[in-house]
Amino acid sequence: MPNSTDFYINGQWVAPIRPKDFPVINPATEEVCATISLGEEEDTNAAVAAASAAFEGWAATDPAERIAAVERLLDIYKRRAEDMAQAISLEMGAPIDLARQQQVGAGAWHLDGFIKAAKAFDWDRPLGDWAPGERILHEPIGVCALITPWNWPMNQITLKVAPALLAGCTMVLKPSEIAPLSGLLFAEMVDEAGVPAGVFNLVNGDGPGVGSTLSAHPEIDMVSFTGSTRAGRLISKAAADTIKRVSLELGGKGANIIFADANEKAVKQGVIRCFRNTGQSCNAPTRMLVERSRYDEAVEQAAEAAAKVEVGPSSEEGRHIGPAVSETQYEKIQDLIQKGIDEGARLIAGGTGRPEHLNRGYFIRPTVFADVTPDMSIYREEIFGPVLSIMPFDSEEDAVRIANDTDYGLTNYIQTGDKDKLRRVARRLRSGMVEGNGKGFGQGSPFGGYKQSGNGREGGVFGLHEFMEVKAVSDWD
Template identity: 55%
Template sequence: MREYLKFLIDGQWVDPVELRSHAVINPATEQACGHIALGAAADVDKAVRAARKAFVGFSRTSREERIDLLQRIAAEYQKRFGDLAAAITEEMGAPASLAQRAQVPIGLGHILAAAEALKAFPFAEDRGATRIVKEPIGVCGFITPWNWPLNQIATKVAPAIATGCTMVLKPSEVAPFSGQIFAEIMQAAGVPAGVFNLVHGDGPGVGVALSSHPGVDMISFTGSTRAGIEVARNAAPTVKRVHQELGGKSPNIVLDDAAFAAGVSRGVGSVMTNSGQTCSAPTRMLVPQARMAEAAAIAKQAAEELTVGDPNGNHRMGPVVSAPQFDKIQGLIQAGIDEGATLVTGGPGRPEGLERGFYVKPTVFADVTNEMTISRQEIFGPVLAILGYDSLDQAIEIANDTEYGLAAYVQAADLDAARRVAGELRAGQVSINGAFDSNAPFGGYKMSGNGREWGDYAFHEFLETKAVLGWAPPAS
């Protein structure tokens, strides 16, 4: 039983101003596996004051000092690799293999990528007699989610460190263990006091206080669009920068060519990874209407090959994170049935033999229209909707007919055709045939957010632009 009842503020583990304990539930057992303290506005205020004090010195550190610090963080992270993987499996149900293969490595990857990008990042440029300078924005507030907890912590902390910012992190209270260990890593790496601060808590108690605090210069939030709107509202009176990575309902257009079967199968695997709890998951698969039955058969086979069970076993899928998440997914699966979609495999209820734990059947619907609830709402579970199209122009129109624009996918043997389709899709990141690049900018159009993460593109979110006129003497 884990007991994390202190916060990291100004380099020290301190008691909350008023202790309120919160039970963390293991989604595989539905039993409490630990407790954290829930912070409040007074704790946030202490952390922000520490970050503001630390900013004076840290913002003046050299590029080389910050590269060295990021490398030390990466070294300490690697020492805790096993602890991080075990924590993620326990707190949010990711299979042990996924935690070790993806959840933990991706966080480390972002730290190393930031250190590498920092080596040549241009913080100043001259335009005639004017110098354009990029300077750290100040104190940053980070509110991170439970689904890929280390990924989302690292995509915020690493560029903040790289650019000379200080910060206060509120990890998800649903899955806080990995965030706690990350804070221990930061302390072990010798991050200067006050540069990184951790306050556990929920949205009303800590999230609101952090996003509205006048001492915070920038708030970065990852989570649902609904919650992101509230963060923006809270931030508006202090006119701080708001960076958001929000929801998605990503289309996956499978072209009518030799890569069809492989594209359908790949799409199913992408949706079901992490039990469907990925904001960029390709949950709307678009296939030629004439090949709908073929696509459904391929998807059925791919989904039914996935094993579901104890995340500490050899299963491909563990539980979803919580009872509310389980109930939401069940309701949306039922909506798909009620609205006339063809249930290909899966459906309501737990998989056979699993009576305890928030396990969901890998579910595939065919003959879906883009007006159905399962096409419009982000389900955030292992549920795939297959829609038909009669032409590529119609496929693109359907793909873009969503309030979201986080990611999109194209599967094709014809690369030129895939490029043409990718160019028409209104999304922040488009992947052709499963391509992945952790240095590529990641973020959304429309209601999927503002700003970008990953690689050197993330640095710009943490920088202010200053123009110094008359930097160079006038030409004689």
Template identity: 50%
Template sequence: MGNALRFYIDGSWVDPVSPTSLEVTNPADETLAGTISLGSGADVDRAVIAARRAFEHFGFGPKAERVSLLRRIVEVYERRYEEIAEAITLEMGSPISFSRSVQAHFGRERFKQAADLLEAYDLEHMVASSRIIREPIGVCGFITPWNWPMNQIASKVAYGLAAGCTIVWKPSEISPLSAIILTEIIEEAGAPAGVFNMIQGDGPGVGAALASHPDIDMISFTGSTRAGVMVAKAAADTVKRVHQELGGKSANIILPDADLETAVRDGVLRCFTNTGQSCQAPTRLLVQEDQLAAAVEIARKAALSVRIGHPSDPETKMGPLVSAMQFARVQEMIEAGIAEGATLVAGGPGRPKGFDKGYYVSPTVFSDVRNDMRIAREEIFGPVVVIIAYRDEDEAIAIANDSEYGLAGYIASRDVERARRIARRIRAGRIYINMAPPRGDVPFGGYKKSGNGREQGVFGFEDFLEVKAVLGYEPA
């Protein structure tokens, strides 16, 4: 990968101001996957200057030019689709079949959706004699995570470009290889110099510099709540817009009238998707107390059915966790659940049988869980489901809402009207009824400590816009 040690600034691949290298580990076998450079505040300064200069033209040019750029990005993305999928599998352990069908797919779709939305969107309208104008917010700093490399990146970049913003982006240093490919795609698509800039780096070296930079108008961050608080504090002195998608601990309420077998199985398997490394995973499974024993057995069988394997194997359904640090975190939380007195139904500590290297964990299910236990309150970010019993509907809703997070919620019921009513009572930004599939044309984001602002769809697009009112635009 020829550009691995360079950054993309002002339309060119350039060397870091002060080169420092970082080895990227393949989580499947703990071998070297690649080497990148880590940037610094000096690199951020160079990129921000370029983005600020480019904004004066790009941000206020014809809308059709931005639509055309987004569509060219999609065309180039299509040609390099397989490279993106393979890079994601190499850097973060996503099974290759999942990388192809979901991870890489979502990135491409976000650019398509942004182009379609922009083409149809009216950026100006009249209110009586006043003109309401929506304009790009300016230079945006993006900090993106490793767990959904293309989806989370494209949810910011595609809509930021559509709005006319210019971008300085720091991808995760844990999954930087696919980021290089996407940058090459945007370069080949013909983004004007300075419109899109990419700097590899870590949080202290690059992330903090982006968040506090006085010439960045907006910082958009996806990651842990702990890191999100640090970003917000760093951004406060410059009063820039702070846009965040943070942690989650989503409840999955299985109502007594649901098809228990299907609802529990699908909920458990959805939690294990992406090796449980999804902020909106349905990690708290809430079942009516009379159905607890049956639900536990269904969950146990679902966990045992998951095929764990090397991510390059097309038959693998669950690969490793992304890193040694994440492996240690999940192990700690599994041990905490046992120590707190929860019943281990499936999985447990250590690697699965037959694995002596790589960051593999067993799909794990706990029952007899109280909502005040660590495993019910903290985001584990691994394939761990906790089963909590409830007496009635009101208690189920109370348990679901008894969380500092509010990213997503899930409801299973044969009575759709009942599910809709409960959806209105759950304090979360996205609610899935009967395991509805995710969509990129509706807003994504959370309540409470799950963040602020929205991504994707028209609401995500508008978060990159300022609103200006011109009074007296027409004579009274």
């Protein structure tokens, strides 16, 4: 990897105009593992200028040429998968097996899915038989700012970079400053894939610096952001003056509705799913709603399942969970666990502090609360850690009401042996995704939410549309 303090602008690795060193902390050891530089307005402007200059040429290329570039990128990504896994594990604490299989795997899966979607895409087509000669053209929206989070680095970078490239957009990527090493490695791969200079640019920085400059920049046509709802609001306000498109993938507080007729393993699987990636997923099923006739049994099962979840260093192989990503996140999670206790939820597993066998690193005890009520902070707030809240419901109507009683609407979950019930409830849940009985979503499925979980969709053909404008032309033929 080049000097980690450099940025990738106009096809070159360049030093920041004014160095502003920022330490990258390994959350498993609390030690500095790398140093980056935080960009400022001048660095950001240089990257936007490069992207603007490259736009006309890249937008005019044949889609087949753009597809070939992403195919080369996928080949390089697969070849360097172990490098990427090590970088992700180091910077954000994903256990190395999780990093290899799911963190890195998600990036390859999305790249492949976008290639397939682009090959089948109608870049231009007739409007219809009723409008002879009228043509509908799909064209790139322009220069895009891509702002990505630390929790699933390659998942989110590929969900933005790949469709932007395929659509014919040029871009400036700002990865999370907390976990920037994977982004720098990805920029190396883009360079090796032969993407023309200026089409893809990377500037490291924080939200108030680079993020704010990109959001308000008059030459940026679109901002695609994944992160907190609070930051999404700020970006939307900053972008409003230039009427740029803003696509947001924000927080979540997913409900996992377990009916009495659900599979006997539904509770255990729900606990494991909630704690995956140390609970640092916006689509985690963090509220478990259990039909009352099964509630007491579910509480016991959840406590038992949580007690079996192992916590350990990210460098070690195995199925354990790793640390929270940073001291700030660690303290936030600890505060919310304490609030749960103080506000009267019944603690049945875990609690505050590190696991007893660990004396350093931002490790969290896998925690489960029962008897959670709507007036509690842990019911309302996105904790973003391995913390599960359990509560009973009495009827289908009751389950839907509780599930929808949140500002968020990203992913909800239903566990039942009754397909008619699953379909009825799924239609009434106010969320962009509803997972039934643990069956995951297919490649190219639209990822995104309702309400304060955001306003865009990522993945497959839906993700391509996010980066395009639609133009109607009459008298084409």
